[in-house]
Amino acid sequence: xxxxxxxxxxxxxxxxxxxxxxxxxxxxxxxxxxxxxxxxxxxxxxxxxxxxxxxxxxxxxxxxxxxxxxxxxxxxxxxxxxxxxxxxxxxxxxx
Amino acid sequence: xxxxxxxxxxxxxxxxxxxxxxxxxxxxxxxxxxxxxxxxxxxxxxxxxxxxxxxxxxxxxxxxxxxxxxxxxxxxxxxxxxxxxxxxxxxxxxxxxxxxxxxxxxxxxxxxxxxxxxxxxxxxxxxxxxxxxxxxxxxxxxxxxxxxxxxxxxxxxxxxxxxxxxxxxxxxxxxxxxxxxxxxxxxxxxxxxxxxxxxxxxxxxxxxxxxxxxxxxxxxxxxxxxxxxxxxxxxxxxxxxxxxxxxxxxxxxxxxxxxxxxxxxxxxxxxxxxxxxxxxxxxxxxxxxxxxxxxxxxxxxxxxxxxxxxxxxxxxxxxxxxxxxxxxxxxxxxxxxxxxxxxxxxxxxxxxxxxxxxxxxxxxxxxxxxxxxxxxxxxxxxxxxxxx
Ligand code: SF4
Ligand code: SF4
Numbered sequence: 001x002x003x004x005x006x007x008x009x010x011x012x013x014x015x016x017x018x019x020x021x022x023x024x025x026x027x028x029x030x031x032x033x034x035x036x037x038x039x040x041x042x043x044x045x046x047x048x049x050x051x052x053x054x055x056x057x058x059x060x061x062x063x064x065x066x067x068x069x070x071x072x073x074x075x076x077x078x079x080x081x082x083x084x085x086x087x088x089x090x091x092x093x094x095x
Numbered sequence: 096x097x098x099x100x101x102x103x104x105x106x107x108x109x110x111x112x113x114x115x116x117x118x119x120x121x122x123x124x125x126x127x128x129x130x131x132x133x134x135x136x137x138x139x140x141x142x143x144x145x146x147x148x149x150x151x152x153x154x155x156x157x158x159x160x161x162x163x164x165x166x167x168x169x170x171x172x173x174x175x176x177x178x179x180x181x182x183x184x185x186x187x188x189x190x191x192x193x194x195x196x197x198x199x200x201x202x203x204x205x206x207x208x209x210x211x212x213x214x215x216x217x218x219x220x221x222x223x224x225x226x227x228x229x230x231x232x233x234x235x236x237x238x239x240x241x242x243x244x245x246x247x248x249x250x251x252x253x254x255x256x257x258x259x260x261x262x263x264x265x266x267x268x269x270x271x272x273x274x275x276x277x278x279x280x281x282x283x284x285x286x287x288x289x290x291x292x293x294x295x296x297x298x299x300x301x302x303x304x305x306x307x308x309x310x311x312x313x314x315x316x317x318x319x320x321x322x323x324x325x326x327x328x329x330x331x332x333x334x335x336x337x338x339x340x341x342x343x344x345x346x347x348x349x350x351x352x353x354x355x356x357x358x359x360x361x362x363x364x365x366x367x368x369x370x371x372x373x374x375x376x377x378x379x380x381x382x383x384x385x386x387x388x389x390x391x392x393x394x395x396x397x398x399x400x401x402x403x404x405x406x407x408x409x410x411x412x413x414x415x416x417x418x419x420x421x422x423x424x425x426x427x428x429x430x431x432x433x434x435x436x437x438x439x440x441x442x443x444x445x446x447x448x449x450x451x452x453x454x455x456x457x458x459x460x461x462x463x464x465x466x467x468x469x470x471x472x473x474x475x476x477x478x479x480x481x482x483x
Contacts, residue, residue, distance in 0.1 A: 006315035006322070012166075012194035012255070013308065013316055014293045017301035 025052060029073030031088045035066055039085035046077035046086060097342075098276045104235040104267035105130035107274050108174065108200040108260070111242035113138045114282035117198075118169035121149035121160035125179035126212045127264035128202035132174055154179040158186040158197075165195035165257075166304050168294025170246070173197065176264060177204035180218040184225070190257050191226025191320060193304050194292070196249030197257040198242060199227075203365070203416075204264040205451045213452020214264040216364070216417040220425045226320050228258040228327055229393040231364040236274050238262045240344055243277070246286045247334045253326040255292065263366040263416075265452065277342065285341060324395045331392070349400045350389040353379065357386030358409040359467040362401070362430050364390050367416065367448070367455045374460035378468075385464050390426065398433040405434060410467035411443040414460075414479070418447050424476065442472040448479035455480060 010016075042062045047055040054071035056064045066077075078086040102110065109131050112120065122132035132148075139148045149160045154175055165171040175183060180201060190197055206217040219229060228248065232238045238260060245258040262268055277285070293302045308316055331348065339345045352372050354360050361371050371387045378385045388404055390397070405411055413431075415424035422428070427445040434441055446463050449455045459479040466472075 003311055004315070006318040009312065009315050009319065010293075011319055011323075012293060013192050013305050014302045015306055017303060019303075 025070050025072050026068045029068070029071060030091050031073040031075060032068070032091050032094060033066055033071065033073065033075065033077050033086045034089055035063065036085045036087070039083045041083055041085075043082060045080045045082065049076050049080045051076065098278070100274055100276065101271050102235065102274050103130070103269050103271050104232075104238045104262045105200075105202065105269065106134055107235040107239035108242055108262070109134035109138070110276060111239050111282075112172055112200075113144055114277065114279050115170070115172065115198075115243065115246055115286060116144045116283075117146055117172045119147050119149060119161065119164035119171045120173060121151055121157045121164070121171075122173045123151055123154045123157045123175070123179065125154065125176050127204055127214075127268045128174040128176040128179070128200065130268065131200050131202070154182040155186065158183040158190070161197050162186055162190045162193065162195050165190070165197050166193050166294070167296045168289070168291035170250075170289045171195070171197045172199070172242075174200035174202065176202045177206055177212075177218045180222065181206060184222065187222055187225040187227060187257075189305065192316060194255035194320075194323065195257055196246075196255055196289075198245045198249055199257060199259050200238070200242065201259040201261045202264045202268045203261055209451075211451040212264070214266055214366075214416070215450045215452065216261070216415070216425075217450075219259055219261050220417040220419070222259070223394060223425060226256065226324070227394065228254075228256055228324075229261065230258065231261045231391055231393055232267065233366055233368050233389065233391075235262070235267055235270075235272050236344070237346065238267065239274055239276065240338065240342065240346065243282055243285060244334055244338050244346070248327065248331055250289050251326075251330045251334070252290075252292070254323055254330050256320075256323055256327070261365065266366045275342070281341065285338070327395050328397070346391060348392045348397045349404065350391060351404050352387040352389065354386035354388055354404050356384055358384040359411070359464060360386045360388050360405060360408050361412040361414060361460065361463055362388045362390060362405075362426065363414040364393065364426060365416065367414065367460075370455055370457050371414070371460045373457050374464055377457070378461065378464055383464070383468055385468075393426075393429075396429050396433075398429075398436065401430055401433040402437040405430070405441060406437040406439050408441050410470075410472065411441055412446055412463040412467055413443060414446045414448055414463065416447075416449045418450065418476075427476075444472055445476045446479050447476060453480045
């Protein structure tokens with residue numbers, strides 16, 4: 001992303017609403033949650049607790065995976081899962 | 096027909112606020128500025144203004160409420176002094192960065208300790224790098240006029256910065272003097288309506304203020320504030336000219352008193368200017384070519400004007416009502432910096448006077464001039480009215 005100069009930047013620290021959607025917080029991740037569909041009972045504990053709205057669900061409210069664009073790798077989902085269906089693994093494993 | 100009355104600096108500020116009729120005033124009382132919100136709360140109670148007066152539990156909350164109201168689109172004013180100002184400190188740079196055009200009646204009082212309710216400039220000088228415009232008034236008339244002009248300056252689209260309208264605690268704030276007021280209608284017409292840039296209450300165009308800007312954007316946002324401050328001068332000149340046409344009262348950024356042919360000039364701010372002018376007249380009657388330069392606008396600092404007036408003089412005395420402990424006094428270092436750019440060396444003495452409200456007498460002003468006339472210059476800071 002090309003950064004703006006001071007003349008093109010909106011004044012007063014102002015930013016339009018909802019710009020957080022454009023920020024790839026997934027870049028901050030050092031540990032990656034890996035979801036195991038076969039163990040998941042779709043209780044949605046992980047969906048409720050995820051601070052970054054990164055647990056993806058379908059129309060029926062079933063977990064379909066993890067959104068790595070936003071997922072910061074905090075590990076809360078793995079911690080709260082009653083079925084150990086999410087495993088935290090180092091990002092280095094995926095290079 | 097202009098209305099004349101005998102009133103104080105504080106009541107003059109409050110009267111200006113009544114006529115301005117701001118949307119929000121959030122304030123917490125502290126001597127010597129207490130009079131302002133006190134008088135203003137009477138106007139609110141009597142239904143003379145439409146203002147939402149927010150009574151809070153501290154100065155920090157007062158300025159926080161002011162800031163929130165200002166970025167919501169409201170016209171906002173407040174007042175404080177000394178340690179109250181210090182408690183607000185955290186919010187000042189935020190207000191400037193959010194470009195919140197708050198008009199703030201700052202009644203100068205010494206920062207404790209020791210506890211002291213009297214005047215010096217240690218409270219406002221501590222805020223000089225927070226991105227606010229600083230105006231220092233000599234008398235109550237100037238306070239009244241500056242409150243009204245400041246609404247326009249602060250809200251101008253090329254500026255959008257908060258303003259401190261400073262007056263000397265007790266000396267100006269509590270002494271009564273004759274003042275000429277504008278008619279309510281004249282004030283209303285002069286200030287107009289606020290046209291906010293990104294009001295938070297505009298729910299159709301939602302914005303967020305003050306989100307995180309790290310190594311990527313913080314620097315650019317500061318540069319924008321610097322540009323806004325640079326624009327103040329031009330805007331100030333336009334608005335003060337318009338005000339002059341309305342009232343006949345002129346407020347130059349710096350006031351030069353008999354400086355043109357002067358060999359020696361004393362530079363000063365606020366109420367003590369009167370004593371210096373008196374000394375100028377007295378010494379001139381004795382044949383000495385002396386003059387006085389009053390700095391009204393301290394931020395943005397008028398380097399050019401000061402350099403122009405002082406270049407070629409034989410000696411300068413800079414009189415500060417605040418010390419910068421461990422460095423040069425605030426006005427002195429700025430004046431010296433201004434002179435450096437002019438390329439000529441003028442011997443300059445630094446005098447600190449009046450801390451904690453210590454009286455500044457005619458003989459103190461004369462003493463500074465006498466040093467200059469006698470060629471008594473030294474780089475060490477000097478003190479007027481101090482017991483050794
Ligand atoms: S908490 Fe575990 S079991 Fe429950 S929905 Fe999430 S992954 Fe599936
Ligand atoms: S690791 Fe944290 S951010 Fe990522 S999906 Fe799990 S709870 Fe959400």
